[in-house]
Amino acid sequence: MGTKNISMAVIRRLPKYHRYLGDLLDKDIQRISSKELSDIIGFTASQIRQDLNNFGGFGQQGYGYNVEALYNEIGKILGLDKKYNAILIGAGNLGQAIANYSGFRKAGFEIKALFDANPRMIGLKIRDFEILDSQEIESVVKENEIDIAILCIPKNGAQEIVNRLVSVGIKGVWNFAPIDLEVPKDVIVENVNLTESLFTLSYLMSEIE
Amino acid sequence: MGTKNISMAVIRRLPKYHRYLGDLLDKDIQRISSKELSDIIGFTASQIRQDLNNFGGFGQQGYGYNVEALYNEIGKILGLDKKYNAILIGAGNLGQAIANYSGFRKAGFEIKALFDANPRMIGLKIRDFEILDSQEIESVVKENEIDIAILCIPKNGAQEIVNRLVSVGIKGVWNFAPIDLEVPKDVIVENVNLTESLFTLSYLMSEIE
DNA sequence: TAGATTGTTAATCGATTAACAATC
DNA sequence: TAGATTGTTAATCGATTAACAATC
Numbered sequence: 224m225g226t227k228n229i230s231m232a233v234i235r236r237l238p239k240y241h242r243y244l245g246d247l248l249d250k251d252i253q254r255i256s257s258k259e260l261s262d263i264i265g266f267t268a269s270q271i272r273q274d275l276n277n278f279g280g281f282g283q284q285g286y287g288y289n290v291e292a293l294y295n296e297i298g299k300i301l302g303l304d305k306k307y308n309a310i311l312i313g314a315g316n317l318g319q320a321i322a323n324y325s326g327f328r329k330a331g332f333e334i335k336a337l338f339d340a341n342p343r344m345i346g347l348k349i350r351d352f353e354i355l356d357s358q359e360i361e362s363v364v365k366e367n368e369i370d371i372a373i374l375c376i377p378k379n380g381a382q383e384i385v386n387r388l389v390s391v392g393i394k395g396v397w398n399f400a401p402i403d404l405e406v407p408k409d410v411i412v413e414n415v416n417l418t419e420s421l422f423t424l425s426y427l428m429s430e431i432e
Numbered sequence: 433m434g435t436k437n438i439s440m441a442v443i444r445r446l447p448k449y450h451r452y453l454g455d456l457l458d459k460d461i462q463r464i465s466s467k468e469l470s471d472i473i474g475f476t477a478s479q480i481r482q483d484l485n486n487f488g489g490f491g492q493q494g495y496g497y498n499v500e501a502l503y504n505e506i507g508k509i510l511g512l513d514k515k516y517n518a519i520l521i522g523a524g525n526l527g528q529a530i531a532n533y534s535g536f537r538k539a540g541f542e543i544k545a546l547f548d549a550n551p552r553m554i555g556l557k558i559r560d561f562e563i564l565d566s567q568e569i570e571s572v573v574k575e576n577e578i579d580i581a582i583l584c585i586p587k588n589g590a591q592e593i594v595n596r597l598v599s600v601g602i603k604g605v606w607n608f609a610p611i612d613l614e615v616p617k618d619v620i621v622e623n624v625n626l627t628e629s630l631f632t633l634s635y636l637m638s639e640i641e
Numbered sequence: 642t643a644g645a646t647t648g649t650t651a652a653t654c655g656a657t658t659a660a661c662a663a664t665c
Numbered sequence: 666t667a668g669a670t671t672g673t674t675a676a677t678c679g680a681t682t683a684a685c686a687a688t689c
Contacts, residue, residue, distance in 0.1 A: 235632055491647050
C-alpha cells in the first residue's frame, strides 16, 4: 500500500536519515532544521525537505523537525516495526558472519534456521542454530511462515534455490550471491554484490594515481 | 588520469557489463550486439552503447561487439590489471569472511596483513595470516607499501583508525563499518553498508504486503 | 551491394536545486 | 510581532531513451 511512487533514489537515502537522526538522538538533540541536517548528512537542505515530504509534513515552519518524532516516523516508513521470519542459506564464512550480524533485530528480522548443502556442515551449531540440510528448506519455510531468505551461496545453483524458495511462498531475498536472480515481480530482491563494490573501488583507485 | 567526467551511474554499471561478458565468454559466444546484450543484462541497447562510448568505440557497425575484446577492455577500464596491496582491519566474523573472499585476486588486490584490537584475537591464524595488533598498523602500512585498507570494525573508533591510515598514506578504503568516513578528497572510500541494504529490503517488503 | 548495427546527436524524462509564499 | 524555516512550485541539471546518419 505505497503512497505515491517513491523513487529508488529517495528510498536508498531513508536508512541514512534514520542513522543520522539516531546519532542526534544519542546526543540528546531535540530539534534540527533541514539546513543543520544538511551540514552533517551532506544532502542539500532542499533535497531533505523534498525527500521527507514524499511521506508527510513532518516539520514545522520556523522550528524545523523534532528529532525523535522524525526518527520514529522514518523507522515506520522503513517498516522497522514489522516482524519478518528469515532463513539463511549457505553457512560458509560469509553466511556465518551474517548469521552473527546484530543488525537484524533492529530491522525486525528474525533468523529461524540456517541451511547448507555441504554434508560436513550439517549439524554444526552457529549461535543457537544447528545447520540443516538444504533439502529441508521447503518444509521449514512452510512450517515457520518464513518471509525472507538470506542467500550466502555461490552463484551456481543460486537461481535454482530461489525457484524453490519462491515456490513455497518466500516474499523477499537478501542476496549475497553474485548473480541477478529472476523472480516474480511481487518478490523483492535486495542485492549485496561484493564483487561489484570491489570493482568499483578498483576503478576509482585506478583513476586517481 | 580519467578521460571525461564519467558519472557514478555509469561506473557502477561497469562491473555488471564485465560479469555478463565473462558469462558469455564462458559460453564461447564470440560476438554480441547491444540489442542482444540488452536482452540479457536488462539495460536498454541505447544505454549500453552510450555507456561504452564513454570509454571508446569498441564496437563495429553491422557486427556488434567482440565479446572477448570488450571483456578485456572493461577489465582494463576497471583497473583489474593493476596490483594493490591491502590490509584488513577487524578480524571478527565479517572480517574473516572477507579475508577468505576469493574475489580479491580477480580485482588485483592482495591482502598482506590482518589486524584486530582484541588481545584474544592477536596471534590467531586466518588463512596464511597471523592476526596482528592494531598498534602495528602504521609500521606495516609503511613497510609493505599498502594502498588499501578493508575496514571490518564497528563504527565507534572507525574514524580514528581511518585518520591513522590516511596519515601513513593509504589511498583507498573498502568500508564495512556503518559510518560515513571523512577523508581527504584524494582518498577513495567505497562503502558496503549492510544495515542500509537491510533497511531498504525492509522498506520494500513493507510496501508489497 | 543490402542489411545490420554502431556511434552520436537530439529529445525526453526524472531527479535535484532554487525560490518563495505560507505559517509557526 | 519579527524571524525562522517549512512545504511546495518552478527552474535547472543530468541521465536515459530515441532517432538516424555513418559505416562495416
